[in-house]
Amino acid sequence: MRFIKTTWAGAIAAALTAMLAGCAHLDAAKCDGGFVPLAEAVPDAILEIRYYSTYNFVGDRVDGYERPVAYLTKEAAAALRAASDDCVKRGYRLKVYDAYRPQRAVSHFMRWAKDVGDVRMKPYFYPNLDKSVLFDQGYIAEKSGHSRGSTVDLTLFDMKTEKEVDMGGTFDWFGEESHPDYKGVTEAQLANRMLLREIMLAHGFKPLAEEWWHFTLKDEPYPDTYFDFPVR
Ligand SMILES: [Zn+2]
Numbered sequence: 001m002r003f004i005k006t007t008w009a010g011a012i013a014a015a016l017t018a019m020l021a022g023c024a025h026l027d028a029a030k031c032d033g034g035f036v037p038l039a040e041a042v043p044d045a046i047l048e049i050r051y052y053s054t055y056n057f058v059g060d061r062v063d064g065y066e067r068p069v070a071y072l073t074k075e076a077a078a079a080l081r082a083a084s085d086d087c088v089k090r091g092y093r094l095k096v097y098d099a100y101r102p103q104r105a106v107s108h109f110m111r112w113a114k115d116v117g118d119v120r121m122k123p124y125f126y127p128n129l130d131k132s133v134l135f136d137q138g139y140i141a142e143k144s145g146h147s148r149g150s151t152v153d154l155t156l157f158d159m160k161t162e163k164e165v166d167m168g169g170t171f172d173w174f175g176e177e178s179h180p181d182y183k184g185v186t187e188a189q190l191a192n193r194m195l196l197r198e199i200m201l202a203h204g205f206k207p208l209a210e211e212w213w214h215f216t217l218k219d220e221p222y223p224d225t226y227f228d229f230p231v232r
Pocket residue numbers: 146151152153211213214215
């Protein structure tokens with residue numbers, strides 16, 4: 001963890017740095033730690049922050065999401081900006097569902113997973129799975145790479161049709177249908193998944209075998225740090 005000195009002088013200096021960096025909504029320490037708001041770093045990206053909304057597998061706003069905004073480390077944001085520019089050239093925009101995720105949000109997921117009676121969102125996110133297996137099968141874990149600040153969940157938005165492209169599945173669907181190479185999708189859907197993957201990999205991200213929407217910066221700056229400042 002990166003700590004900031006707790007002296008008044010240090011706090012004031014950090015606050016000034018934060019304001020100058022244009023991240024007044026972030027704790028000064030987080031700015032100092034090198035996080036940037038996506039709205040500024042990747043202005044073409046569309047933000048649909050699902051854990052701020054109630055349309056997510058929990059069915060409630062998730063702990064730590066205080067505004068519908070997104071942050072990434074400046075390294076990941078710069079790489080995402082390049083990916084976004086690439087997308088725009090091809091007629092798409094990136095649509096981001098989640099980026100940096102506070103540890104308290106991941107803890108909220110754990111609390112939710114243990115409450116097996118709460119299946120309000122089952123029809124939309126895990127209709128074919130018993131909620132009790134979500135933790136054992138790795139869908140929910142005590143830690144998430146997202147808390148390290150260099151991981152993003154996203155899809156492609158087609159500027160011509162003004163719709164999300166058809167990936168043959170939806171964000172946060174729990175099941176093998178979400179594996180990027182899942183054989184049950186159409187050729188066109190697979191091609192869309194591969195296009196997103198190609199663009200992200202070309203700009204320094206690595207994919208995840210279980211989720212077509214999830215990418216992590218290969219050279220992430222905080223590979224061992226799980227942050228917990230709120231998204232606001
Ligand atoms: Zn993810």
